[in-house]
Amino acid sequence: MNDTSISVDQHDGDLARVDVAPVNAKEHRDLYKSRVKIFPKRVSGSFRRLKWWIMLVTLGIYYLAPWIRWDRGAFAPDQAILVDIANRRFYFFFIEIWPQEFVYLTGLLIMAGVALFLVTSTVGRAWCGYTCPQTVWVDLFLAVESWVDGDRNARMRLDKSDWTFDKIRKRGTKHFLWLLISVATGGAWIFYFADAPSLAYGFITGTAPTIAYTTVAILTATTYLFAGFMREQVCTYMCPWPRIQGAMIDEHSLIVTYQEWRGEPRSAHLKTKPENNPPAGDCIDCNQCVAVCPMGIDIRDGGQLECITCALCIDACDTVMEKIGRPKGLIAYSTTGAQEQAETGDYVATNWRAILHYRTLIYFAIWSLAGLAMLYGLLARDRLDVSVLHDRNPLFVILSDGSVRNGYTIKILNMLPEPRTFRLSLSGIVSATMYTAEDGSHPSRHVDVDVPPDQLRSLRVLVRADPAYLSGESTSFSFQVREWNEEISRGGDAEQASYEAQFLAAP
Ligand code: SF4
Ligand code: SF4
The missing domain is CATH 2.60.40.10 (Immunoglobulins)
Known part of the structure; x- marks a missing residue:
């Protein structure tokens, strides 16, 4: 087997070892290397459930927000969130922003930037792992793929198989559903820029402005391409955030870590568990953590640029630990400070207090002050x-x-x-x-x-x-x-x- 090949574990859900070469091998960082397909395995656990909920809420807000009505009287639009380009106005519930008041939007962008700094310095790339649109839509596309094609092994077999009627049917269904989601995504976006019910009617009857059709076409294409095909490549190669966040994470930031002090030396053979000789760590080298990873990496190699801290490897490993009767948390949210302490034999489990350090407090103070200044400005501004x-x-x-x-x-x-x-x-x-x-x-x-x-x-x-x-x-x-x-x-x-x-x- 070469470095990039992936073999199939025969029984989804059991502890059979999954032979999988993580794509973060050295070659992956060469100037160019063709993409290795990733087939993330289904996983269940508390972080997976959290991600489902966040997906539900974020997609719900995105698709439904333009349809919320807000009464502003007879002389203003009744759409709660509206970017009225024709009249150069932005409406957000009770707030109306005029072109000369765009300083408030600048303020909002500054607050969003500081919030991103705050989140990164406290809980690492939580934005990337849970709420980034790329992550959310990839998750949705993967859910569709897994629903139509089956779990990891079935998808891998299907991918390698010849074109049969069943494969054509499955591929057709999957791409049809992906396109449906992509059109809905592009479609929802334009409703933020005009009265949603009227535009929907115009769009269906073919009387909407050309720009509406063009925008939907572009967003449909990008959603389909980014979430269906490029997936982790968008995070690794196109997004600047992984590079920026490297400068923001410090020894106090919570990130997903493999507890090497506890897991090594890893062994695929249960008979070499600690009570036997030679002693082994808790990692049974089952590769379940790699199999579920949407980025195709091995968290046991340490912190990596590709890791979006989605925590699915935590769920996978906790399930394994439960099955072999070892304590959960071999892969866990922890700080690099705690890991360094652990190497000296002084490990202290990380708790929520870890996020309270001077940098997060400074970011929080800046964010709160900016928010209060904005709020005061909005309430006291002249009309x-x-x-x-x-x-x-x-x-x-x-x-x-x-x-x-x-x-x-x-x-x-x-x-x-x-x-x-x-x-x-x-x-x-x-x-x-x-x-x-x-x-x-x-x-x-x-x-x-x-x-x-x-x-x-x-x-x-x-x-x-x-x-x-x-x-x-x-x-x-x-x-x-x-x-x-x-x-x-x-x-x-x-x-x-x-x-x-x-x-x-x-x-
Ligand atoms: S870290 Fe956990 S899930 Fe990953 S290989 Fe080791 S035991 Fe398996
Ligand atoms: S290594 Fe774990 S946390 Fe990082 S992207 Fe993979 S599954 Fe998510």
Whole structure:
């Protein structure tokens, strides 16, 4: 048998030794080496159950989230999560983000980055092993493959067998189901960018925009390719994270480890167990841990770039230990610090306190502060924005009665999904009056402006002032904008903003 061949254990589920060459042999790291097919064996145990639950929750969120409705009134979309590219808006339940507020999305990305650092420094590559989309979809595709083709041995036999009717039927069923999942994956993605029910109807009836069909086609192809064929190669060769995480894991981080001090010298023969001579470790070299590994590696070779810490080898080995009457945990979550201690004969079982060290606490503090700052910013942010532009030509006009007039373009942005009236007034120049270009006949100290929901209203305002109250060529004053309605006029709270401007006159 050469290094890359895989032989079949005849009885799935028993302790027959599985001859399997891990793909992390030295050649695997050469510049190029053709892929060795991996046929992960089914396994049961607490980590496998946890992974099923996480898959259920993450896929459930991904597929169903665009269908959740959220009432924002008559003037805003009722989809809870929506990236409204046409109107340049992002909706997330009660939060509405405008283009000028993308700093919050930057904040969210920073928080996600710090969270990834936090998780990696505490529980290693838990993201990779449990929640990364590549892991989740590969797991789903493997579940389909194993349901259609059978467990590891059956799949290996089928792979090597000639093309018979049964093989064609099984391959056809498997690829059909994979494609179905891939289309559903691509399909779910586009619903985040438009009203899901309307887009679904348009998509089915062939009236959806071309970009929707193109996106679904691309995502269908990438899901099918990445989860069905490339699998572990995406993690090993395409994703930068395995390299980055190497710098983040330290002697306190929980990672999946083989307890070498306890397992070695390994022996495939039960008769050489410790009580016999020569003494042997607890590892019976059954290779079950390798057979279940979706990355095709042998955790007994130590920490490896390919290991996504999915912990399935823990489940496999615990089952073996149970069967041979040895304590569980020959492969377990542990820290490299604990392993080093164990080599000196001072092993202490790792517990949850291991994750409490200064790095994780610092990451947690940064993450919490960023989260609190974001929350405060979101709750306290203005829903009104005002900008003012002074006329460039002419800068001012001297009227027949000697007064001076300046023109301004004022933009009032109503960032609430309801119509609002704003009272625009002047402050800083005694006796100054103003009027809008459309309503020049009523100079006043204020103008009421109606702004439709979620919209910007632009108006030209002319301000007139007596030179006696101006301070030379340029006089500072401000435009005050205040929300205005009956309740506010009776003393209710109002949102307001002001804009500092200059009134220009002859020297
Ligand atoms: S570590 Fe456990 S599962 Fe792996 S070969 Fe040894 S006994 Fe078998
Ligand atoms: S070695 Fe174990 S934890 Fe690592 S990828 Fe393989 S099964 Fe998962």
